Amino acid sequence: MGIDVNAPIFVISVAAELAEMHPQTLRQYDRLGIVRPSRAPGRSRRYSQRDIELLREVQKLSQEGVSLEGIKRIMELQNQVTGLRQRVVELSTQLDEAQRRAPDRSRVFAAGLAGDVVTLSRGQRPPAAATAVQQLGLVSLMERRSRLRALPAGKSAERNYADDDYVQSL
């Protein structure tokens, strides 16, 4: 059995040395919620090996010019991805078991045009592309785009046709 990367063992001075950072910087990251070590009984921080790796990741992002707010957001999203991946595994397993227990051949699932899941009867096809476009209310947008292409060539140098006001006026 190896060392648990999540075991909270390093005090802040050791963690700072391992991460090659100033202890005050680690406190700042903790306060901002970027890397939150666990706490020993009392108030002192205890960093895990995993925390050290996160600190190095933060260091890398910071050197690349990402602001601390941006880094915080990235960390949150990364946690979200991890959680969702785990959820996918759980649900896939449950689905497999459910299907093995009670095979239901009366329903078929397919991908809709927008990537959604649609339920069909056996032998039935998903809606054709044109129909789906109408259902999504994209017809007027497509008309606008064709009118944009129809504009006189000389005008293109004068203004940007992607300009919001201009597109709204069509």
Next chain:
DNA sequence: GTTCTTACA
């Protein structure tokens, strides 16, 4: 060890 405040680039 902690938090708060301040200085510097």
Next chain:
DNA sequence: TGTAAGGA
């Protein structure tokens, strides 16, 4: 804006 230092 981010890091480091000093004091309580």
